Amino acid sequence: MGEERIGIGLIGLGTVGTGVVQILQSASSAMRRKDCAFEVVRVAVRDASIKRQVQLADGAIGTDPAAVIHDDNVQVVVELTGAAPAYGWIKEALSAGKDVVTANKAVIAEHGDELFALAQDKGGDLLFEAAVAGGIPIIRSLRSGLVANRVESLYGILNGTTNYMMTRMTRGEGDYDEILAEAQAKGYAEPDPTMDVSGMDAAQKLAILGRIAFHATGTGSDLFCEGIENIQSSDIEAARELGYTIKLLAIAKHTADGKVEARVHPAMVPSESLLANIHDEFNAIEIVGSAVGNQVFYGAGAGQMPTASAVVSDLVELAQRRNTGATTAIGDMVLDDEAAPFADIEDSIIRYFLRMRVADRPGVLAQITQLLATDEISIASVIQKERDLEGGTVQLIIVTHEARERSMRKAVAAIDALDFTEGATRLIRMEDL
Numbered sequence: 001m002g003e004e005r006i007g008i009g010l011i012g013l014g015t016v017g018t019g020v021v022q023i024l025q026s027a028s029s030a031m032r033r034k035d036c037a038f039e040v041v042r043v044a045v046r047d048a049s050i051k052r053q054v055q056l057a058d059g060a061i062g063t064d065p066a067a068v069i070h071d072d073n074v075q076v077v078v079e080l081t082g083a084a085p086a087y088g089w090i091k092e093a094l095s096a097g098k099d100v101v102t103a104n105k106a107v108i109a110e111h112g113d114e115l116f117a118l119a120q121d122k123g124g125d126l127l128f129e130a131a132v133a134g135g136i137p138i139i140r141s142l143r144s145g146l147v148a149n150r151v152e153s154l155y156g157i158l159n160g161t162t163n164y165m166m167t168r169m170t171r172g173e174g175d176y177d178e179i180l181a182e183a184q185a186k187g188y189a190e191p192d193p194t195m196d197v198s199g200m201d202a203a204q205k206l207a208i209l210g211r212i213a214f215h216a217t218g219t220g221s222d223l224f225c226e227g228i229e230n231i232q233s234s235d236i237e238a239a240r241e242l243g244y245t246i247k248l249l250a251i252a253k254h255t256a257d258g259k260v261e262a263r264v265h266p267a268m269v270p271s272e273s274l275l276a277n278i279h280d281e282f283n284a285i286e287i288v289g290s291a292v293g294n295q296v297f298y299g300a301g302a303g304q305m306p307t308a309s310a311v312v313s314d315l316v317e318l319a320q321r322r323n324t325g326a327t328t329a330i331g332d333m334v335l336d337d338e339a340a341p342f343a344d345i346e347d348s349i350i351r352y353f354l355r356m357r358v359a360d361r362p363g364v365l366a367q368i369t370q371l372l373a374t375d376e377i378s379i380a381s382v383i384q385k386e387r388d389l390e391g392g393t394v395q396l397i398i399v400t401h402e403a404r405e406r407s408m409r410k411a412v413a414a415i416d417a418l419d420f421t422e423g424a425t426r427l428i429r430m431e432d433l
């Protein structure tokens with residue numbers, strides 16, 4: 001065991017914070033062999049009167065994050081609240097020369113530029129393994145294990161809540177509203193599920209991965225993001241008939257003009273592909289590296305102990321750095337002149353599934369194919385479903401070859417404006433993984 005114990009100041013002792021303390025208090029033999037010793041010296045919570053599941057020294061728990069940050073015995077501030085002021089606390093801790101570990105994806109995605117530069121300037125560190133994909137060590141793998149590679153592409157299922165919902169819808173266990181209500185009742189979805197179902201949670205995680213894997217600059221709001229709110233059981237059924245499964249995917253790859261194509265949206269993927277078979281609340285990330293080729297990371301993307309495992313791995317990294325007298329190793333997170341912006345989604349080239357309801361009369365299909373051809377969109381297959389007796393309309397499903405998003409949006413607007421189309425065309429992007 002090393003001589004010096006590293007003083008930890010914890011802001012937040014909820015689900016993840018409690019897991020972190022439990023792991024630290026039962027330090028594994030692997031951690032002990034790495035010569036790491038920690039002591040949780042001070043904690044801030046919202047309500048100090050709540051009985052906690054872990055035992056800490058008398059008087060260690062208070063309600064003032066500043067007292068944690070500025071305690072001379074605290075060398076590492078661990079922020080695990082997800083609260084609105086977290087950005088300010090992290091900044092204050094780094095400014096005070098402390099190392100910081102956080103699980104807060106929103107702060108890292110939205111304020112990364114400022115916080116990593118501040119950490120470098122102050123000689124501190126800012127580690128965030130738990131912010132993306134919970135227990136999967138994807139950050140560390142990209143920053144060190146795969147550092148010899150140019151990452152060519154990244155496809156991920158980064159949000160457990162929506163993957164759980166899509167899995168259940170795919171199994172035919174209910175419609176969107178029913179499954180969401182059940183997920184909320186079981187605590188899998190937040191009372192306000194907007195961040196998850198809108199895709200923004202996955203977009204923030206993709207912005208973080210984009211910074212590391214592609215040296216991309218931009219926040220979650222700078223990349224294209226479409227959620228699962230409009231996915232219907234009938235879309236899932238239509239996908240199944242074609243041999244596809246719908247997943248909320250996070251995708252990043254290089255463009256020919258030096259930008260980074262980054263997008264989050266529901267996508268049809270071949271049902272036999274690996275990502276189609278990531279079920280329930282699990283996460284997965286498939287990476288193609290220039291030297292390693294394909295690599296897949298799979299595991300629990302959230303949960304108390306998986307997330308705590310990631311937080312503690314950051315603490316051990318910091319302890320080893322301190323033990324060897326090494327300085328901050330954050331340089332790779334600070335973007336330089338070579339940083340690439342996210343590309344405009346309209347420049348992406350993708351395959352599309354279109355589903356529309358049209359009047360059942362001669363010449364309709366010809367007009368639609370003509371409109372698509374005008375925008376240089378070529379059709380891979382057309383399926384016309386049986387006539388709907390009540391409305392006298394038929395359902396048309398068109399799968400296209402690769403086309404530019406800008407052209408596709410223009411063509412769909414033109415199709416929807418025709419007098420024989422009923423309602424808006426449903427468009428789902430396809431990825432042949």
Ligand SMILES: NC(=O)c1ccc[n+]([C@@H]2O[C@H](COP(=O)([O-])OP(=O)(O)OC[C@H]3O[C@@H](n4cnc5c(N)ncnc54)[C@H](OP(=O)(O)O)[C@@H]3O)[C@@H](O)[C@H]2O)c1
Pocket residue numbers: 011012013014015016017044045046047048050063065079080081082083085103104105130131134301302303304307
């Ligand atoms: N849970 C997961 O599976 C998971 C997975 C990945 C990432 N994360 C991230 O980890 C972080 C923590 O999540 P969690 O699930 O552990 O949350 P949680 O169970 O709600 O716990 C939050 C903790 O922060 C404290 N807190 C909240 N506002 C505070 C304030 N203004 N001042 C001081 N303390 C405050 C709370 O105090 P009280 O206990 O007194 O209420 C509680 O101890 C979040 O950023 C979350 O996004 C969580």
